[in-house]
Amino acid sequence: MTDNVLLTTTVGSFGKPEYLTKARAQAARKKLGAAELEELERKATAEWIRRQEDIGLDILVDGEMYRGDMVAYFAERLEGFKIGGLVRSYGNRYYHKPVIAGKVARPTPMTVSWFEYAQSLTSKPVKGMLTGPYTLLDWSYNEAYPTRRDAVLALAEIVRDEARDLERAGAKYIQIDEPAIHARPEEIEIAIEAMGIVTAGLSAKTISHICYGDFAAIYPQVLDLPVDQLDLAMANYGYRWLELFDRNPFTKELAIGIVDVHAHETETVDVAAEGIRKGLRYVRPEKLWPHPDCGLKTRTVEECVEKCVAVVEATKVIRKELAKVPA
Amino acid sequence: MTLKTTVIGAYPKIGEGLDGQELRRALHRHDRGEIGDADLDKVFDEVTRSAIGEIESAGIDVTNDAQIRWDDLLSPFTRTWSGVEAGPLERFYDNNTYFRQPVISGPIVTDGKSLVRDYTFARGVAKAQLKATMPGPLTFATLASRDDHFSSIEDRVLAVADATAREIAGLKAAGATMIDIEDPAVVASPKHIELAREAYGRFADPDLAITLVTYFFPADAVLESLASFPVAAVGIDVRSRDTTAFDRLDAFRTQYVLLGVVDARNTRLETADEVARYAERALKLVPQERLVLATTTSLEYLPRDVARAKLAALVAGARLLSGEKVIA
Numbered sequence: 001m002t003d004n005v006l007l008t009t010t011v012g013s014f015g016k017p018e019y020l021t022k023a024r025a026q027a028a029r030k031k032l033g034a035a036e037l038e039e040l041e042r043k044a045t046a047e048w049i050r051r052q053e054d055i056g057l058d059i060l061v062d063g064e065m066y067r068g069d070m071v072a073y074f075a076e077r078l079e080g081f082k083i084g085g086l087v088r089s090y091g092n093r094y095y096h097k098p099v100i101a102g103k104v105a106r107p108t109p110m111t112v113s114w115f116e117y118a119q120s121l122t123s124k125p126v127k128g129m130l131t132g133p134y135t136l137l138d139w140s141y142n143e144a145y146p147t148r149r150d151a152v153l154a155l156a157e158i159v160r161d162e163a164r165d166l167e168r169a170g171a172k173y174i175q176i177d178e179p180a181i182h183a184r185p186e187e188i189e190i191a192i193e194a195m196g197i198v199t200a201g202l203s204a205k206t207i208s209h210i211c212y213g214d215f216a217a218i219y220p221q222v223l224d225l226p227v228d229q230l231d232l233a234m235a236n237y238g239y240r241w242l243e244l245f246d247r248n249p250f251t252k253e254l255a256i257g258i259v260d261v262h263a264h265e266t267e268t269v270d271v272a273a274e275g276i277r278k279g280l281r282y283v284r285p286e287k288l289w290p291h292p293d294c295g296l297k298t299r300t301v302e303e304c305v306e307k308c309v310a311v312v313e314a315t316k317v318i319r320k321e322l323a324k325v326p327a
Numbered sequence: 328m329t330l331k332t333t334v335i336g337a338y339p340k341i342g343e344g345l346d347g348q349e350l351r352r353a354l355h356r357h358d359r360g361e362i363g364d365a366d367l368d369k370v371f372d373e374v375t376r377s378a379i380g381e382i383e384s385a386g387i388d389v390t391n392d393a394q395i396r397w398d399d400l401l402s403p404f405t406r407t408w409s410g411v412e413a414g415p416l417e418r419f420y421d422n423n424t425y426f427r428q429p430v431i432s433g434p435i436v437t438d439g440k441s442l443v444r445d446y447t448f449a450r451g452v453a454k455a456q457l458k459a460t461m462p463g464p465l466t467f468a469t470l471a472s473r474d475d476h477f478s479s480i481e482d483r484v485l486a487v488a489d490a491t492a493r494e495i496a497g498l499k500a501a502g503a504t505m506i507d508i509e510d511p512a513v514v515a516s517p518k519h520i521e522l523a524r525e526a527y528g529r530f531a532d533p534d535l536a537i538t539l540v541t542y543f544f545p546a547d548a549v550l551e552s553l554a555s556f557p558v559a560a561v562g563i564d565v566r567s568r569d570t571t572a573f574d575r576l577d578a579f580r581t582q583y584v585l586l587g588v589v590d591a592r593n594t595r596l597e598t599a600d601e602v603a604r605y606a607e608r609a610l611k612l613v614p615q616e617r618l619v620l621a622t623t624t625s626l627e628y629l630p631r632d633v634a635r636a637k638l639a640a641l642v643a644g645a646r647l648l649s650g651e652k653v654i655a
Contacts (some may be wrong), residue, residue, distance in 0.1 A: 021611045049368040084594060084630055084633075085343055085629075085630020085631065085632055086341060086343070086630055086631075087339075087424075087627075087628065087629065087630055088339070088340060088341075088422060088424065088627060089425060090398070090399070090425035091354075091398055091422055091425065092351055092354040092355065092358075094341065094351065096631070097423075099594050103576050138421075138423070141593050141595070142593065142595075143593070143594060143595040179647065183418070183421040183422075183423075184421050211415060212418045212425070213417075214417070226461060236415055236416075247409065262415070262416050299380070303442075
């Protein structure tokens with residue numbers, strides 16, 4: 001039985017179609033209204049749900065057609081935040097780095113209606129997608145709270161409320177991304193404490209995506225992060241984080257990145273399949289989820305599709321191999 | 328006498344509003360093939376000119392070229408040095424800012440002129456004193472994602488130091504007298520401090536004012552060791568994290584101290600009074616003639632309007648200390 005092993009998924013974001021990129025630029029210049037923009041965001045979301053189904057992915061995402069940045073999107077909807085000026089992340093890419101200027105509060109749910117819309121388009125499960133409290137703090141300027149811990153714990157209560165609303169709306173999988181978790185390894189306890197607040201009492205499967213940083217610096221402590229599944233970039237690192245599992249066995253489910261999202265070229269199915277085989281040395285197939293290393297928003301729609309196809313086709317190869325092995 | 332002020336590292340490449348985003352547009356157009364290298368170069372030069380102008384009009388005494396052409400601290404060298412290429416994208420220390428990790432495939436070779444063109448251009452623009460900047464050898468070497476050539480970290484660090492020495496010689500020949508060596512790894516990886524010191528010996532030059540600039544992490548674990556590096560000055564962040572440095576600055580008996588007092592990684596603005604109080608604490612152990620006030624690190628971690636305000640706070644603090652009237 002291989003249907004429920006190696007469930008394929010993605011990290012959350014996809015490339016936006018050109019009509020949406022243009023519309024967002026127009027909206028930023030006040031030349032397009034919010035309702036018109038949202039209509040195009042819904043169209044693009046529906047296209048991505050259909051593409052994911054066509055590709056054969058198992059656990060879907062809404063593709064984040066309505067988000068620019070994974071922190072600014074939330075900051076724009078929370079009280080206490082100001083939208084800061086443009087700061088460069090790399091090359092010619094800039095983002096509005098938010099400023100925590102006062103006590104944070106959540107006036108209304110921020111992602112629930114998008115989850116409901118995306119889920120209404122498919123019978124496959126769609127993940128609820130949130131940014132974790134530690135990353136919300138680390139990728140913002142903190143002008144308001146006396147310590148970083150104070151700010152993270154305040155944000156944890158907000159993310160908790162959003163996660164509970166997603167669960168009430170039917171989300172069976174809730175992903176709370178913490179890509180900044182290794183920014184300051186000495187603060188890992190703060191991130192763990194905050195995630196405990198977020199996930200306490202949830203019955204949905206909880207997932208946390210971690211990428212681009214020194215994972216070794218927080219391993220094995222990160223195994224105490226109270227989520228069911230860690231979702232890790234691996235291909236970009238030549239799978240070297242797996243070696244950490246030799247000394248301290250990995251104890252959670254693992255979503256394993258098997259294609260690099262920062263390369264235009266797509267890995268061959270053979271190369272991607274080899275990544276799954278590497279993961280299987282440490283994690284049982286029912287606990288291993290193949291996916292791309294990270295969100296695909298920096299890739300074109302075509303590149304996103306190619307990368308996802310590689311993931312799905314590689315998984316088929318390995319499922320066949322597993323089916324031949326007597327249980 | 329007013330304390331001198333200086334900047335560290337890169338200045339924001341774009342500002343707010345459409346007028347301030349010329350470089351961003353030009354790079355997009357260059358990517359699409361709509362403009363050539365020469366047109367892009369003109370924009371780089373213009374933005375360099377305006378960045379230096381902003382730093383100078385804030386009243387900063389010693390400027391740099393604002394590193395407008397640099398994608399990251401290492402990129403000018405991964406681009407020009409043989410034996411090194413720009414590799415995978417990685418987060419730069421604890422910032423949500425990324426860099427290309429060096430991949431080392433052979434002996435590191437340079438003609439020592441990687442920065443000469445930009446330095447010479449900035450020299451023609453700057454009215455204030457101008458300093459050049461290089462990444463530190465420990466930082467460059469420890470951030471490499473792969474090394475297929477050198478058999479040990481020691482060999483790699485010293486090879487980078489030798490290449491750095493050639494770049495410094497090239498800058499000196501072009502007229503540079505002051506050079507910052509940005510080396511956060513010295514405080515991020517204190518276990519390598521002796522290796523770092525040996526590396527600095529490869530480019531020590533009594534005729535140059537070389538500053539070892541640390542940032543991002545407290546210098547507490549290595550502070551006294553830094554005083555024995557063959558450099559004219561040491562830069563220390565005393566603002567952004569808790570540190571014991573204020574009680575130990577007398578370790579620097581001959582060197583200048585660049586005191587990072589304005590946090591370049593948080594938008595909360597320091598007041599002139601706060602800046603002055605930091606300086607006063609340092610002045611208990613460092614004489615005024617050897618103390619320089621600085622930002623904690625590159626201002627590029629801030630939006631440009633905030634960077635400008637930070638420079639104004641820095642200068643106002645220095646002037647307040649000297650009893651000059653400060654216009655808030």
